[in-house]
Amino acid sequence: MENNAFYVALSLLMNLDAALFQIVALSLQVSLLAVLAAALLGFPLGAAVALWRFPGRGGVIVALNALMGLPPVVAGLTVYLLLSRAGPLGEWGLLFTPTAMVIAQFVLVLPILAALSRQKVEELLGEYREQFISLGMSRSRMMPTLLWDARFTLLTVLLAGFGRASAEVGAVMMVGGNIDGVTRVMTTAIVLETSKGDLPLALGLGIVLLTLVMLINAGAYVVSELAKRRVG
Amino acid sequence: MTSFNALLNAASTLCPPTALRFKGVAFSHLGETLLGPCSFTLTGPGPTLVMGPNGAGKSILLRLAHGLLSPTQGQVSWSGEGRPRQAMVFQNPVLLRRSAVANLTHALAVNNTPRKARRKLALEALERFGLTARADTSARVLSGGEQQRLALARAWVLAPAVLFLDEPTSALDPAAIKAVETAVREFHQRGTRIVMTTHDLYQAKRLAGDVLFLAGGKIHEHTPAESFFSSPVSKEARAFIAGELVE
Numbered sequence: 001m002e003n004n005a006f007y008v009a010l011s012l013l014m015n016l017d018a019a020l021f022q023i024v025a026l027s028l029q030v031s032l033l034a035v036l037a038a039a040l041l042g043f044p045l046g047a048a049v050a051l052w053r054f055p056g057r058g059g060v061i062v063a064l065n066a067l068m069g070l071p072p073v074v075a076g077l078t079v080y081l082l083l084s085r086a087g088p089l090g091e092w093g094l095l096f097t098p099t100a101m102v103i104a105q106f107v108l109v110l111p112i113l114a115a116l117s118r119q120k121v122e123e124l125l126g127e128y129r130e131q132f133i134s135l136g137m138s139r140s141r142m143m144p145t146l147l148w149d150a151r152f153t154l155l156t157v158l159l160a161g162f163g164r165a166s167a168e169v170g171a172v173m174m175v176g177g178n179i180d181g182v183t184r185v186m187t188t189a190i191v192l193e194t195s196k197g198d199l200p201l202a203l204g205l206g207i208v209l210l211t212l213v214m215l216i217n218a219g220a221y222v223v224s225e226l227a228k229r230r231v232g
Numbered sequence: 233m234t235s236f237n238a239l240l241n242a243a244s245t246l247c248p249p250t251a252l253r254f255k256g257v258a259f260s261h262l263g264e265t266l267l268g269p270c271s272f273t274l275t276g277p278g279p280t281l282v283m284g285p286n287g288a289g290k291s292i293l294l295r296l297a298h299g300l301l302s303p304t305q306g307q308v309s310w311s312g313e314g315r316p317r318q319a320m321v322f323q324n325p326v327l328l329r330r331s332a333v334a335n336l337t338h339a340l341a342v343n344n345t346p347r348k349a350r351r352k353l354a355l356e357a358l359e360r361f362g363l364t365a366r367a368d369t370s371a372r373v374l375s376g377g378e379q380q381r382l383a384l385a386r387a388w389v390l391a392p393a394v395l396f397l398d399e400p401t402s403a404l405d406p407a408a409i410k411a412v413e414t415a416v417r418e419f420h421q422r423g424t425r426i427v428m429t430t431h432d433l434y435q436a437k438r439l440a441g442d443v444l445f446l447a448g449g450k451i452h453e454h455t456p457a458e459s460f461f462s463s464p465v466s467k468e469a470r471a472f473i474a475g476e477l478v479e
Contacts, residue, residue, distance in 0.1 A: 127326065128328075130295075130300055130320075130322065130326065131322070133299070134298060134300065134318075134319065135319075135339055135343075137342050141342060145328065145338065148330075149328055149330070151329075230370060231372060231373075
């Protein structure tokens with residue numbers, strides 16, 4: 001019975017295990033902060049690429065699309081090099097802190113949010129363009145209108161970004177270091193327990209992680225469906 | 233209210249709406265000339281109805297006049313200083329994914345109306361177009377007729393000197409068509425220059441002050457409505473009015 005993953009998962013939750021709670025809280029905190037920061041930059045960036053015509057625009061779109069598949073370890077390595085003692089931002093002393101993990105996930109999620117929002121905003125612009133020009137709107141005035149009117153599709157984009165952030169292990173492992181009580185998150189804990197051979201605990205953690213992601217997605221789905229029904 | 237309308241009528245006869253001038257305007261796309269070259273001036277009180285068969289270039293003419301398209305040849309100019317305030321109502325109204333009233337306050341915000349005044353103006357316009365009960369309903373779930381009335385209300389709050397309407401009633405039922413035509417008359421009474429396309433002869437007879445008749449990308453005549461319908465000059469217009477197929 002003690003070797004059953006579901007039993008382990010359940011007992012971890014039932015006992016409100018303090019260590020587990022800390023790991024879960026840090027996982028959510030890091031991923032949510034990274035996604036929020038990436039949205040603040042990525043959505044306007046995506047909308048700007050959709051709105052303005054400039055030399056090299058095609059290249060930017062291809063780069064954003066390609067970077068959606070950026071391997072987490074490559075993002076991790078880049079941030080590691082930037083933040084390591086000898087790196088350009090070494091003085092900040094951020095390596096192996098939760099902040100470094102947020103930065104690494106931000107790098108991973110930004111292209112996803114920018115590339116997908118570019119696509120969604122461009123579709124909406126196709127529908128609105130003549131009306132916008134008729135109203136005499138400048139491109140910079142169109143941006144907030146488009147972002148607001150695309151809010152439900154952008155929520156889905158946000159979830160895609162959150163999924164990417166909460167699921168990856170390579171980047172947070174490299175720049176966080178999986179330090180117990182400081183930078184250990186769900187995914188790095190799963191890797192550790194697996195390599196230690198405690199498979200039920202690893203699986204139990206996996207189930208907790210999946211359940212959390214599921215709950216967040218279900219919440220967002222319900223909110224967007226209700227809103228869509230009202231707004232049409 | 234009547235005296236107010238009478239005043240507006242008087243005003244519109246005293247100072248005719250902003251004049252529009254096309255000088256040798258042509259529009260081509262991918263080497264094919266879709267309109268013109270054509271020259272005409274709209275100086276009369278209007279409303280001006282642009283008529284002609286499908287593909288005659290009616291929509292392109294409207295878009296060139298409104299500035300949604302740039303002519304590949306010639307010039308579009310207006311009387312008075314600068315570009316007059318204008319608005320356009322499309323065949324399929326483009327409404328934002330927000331409430332009816334938010335659609336109007338957005339247009340007012342774009343036009344730099346002070347924040348405090350927006351909601352009041354928007355609600356007044358909704359009332360004028362019979363949409364008060366729908367103020368907080370999402371614009372996207374309104375019926376076709378209500379959507380077109382909302383598009384007209386949006387144009388109304390902008391108080392344009394010129395209003396373009398591109399086949400505004402072609403997807404509507406008779407009651408909704410009547411509401412749109414009433415609105416067009418109200419704009420006209422306010423002194424707004426109306427330029428509207430339609431392929432509906434009866435509608436044109438009800439609304440037109442003058443008619444611009446287009447076929448095959450060329451203007452075949454520009455005459456006062458009475459003479460256009462009773463004694464059209466061009467062979468194409470005669471055939472169009474007689475209900476024959478015009479190439």
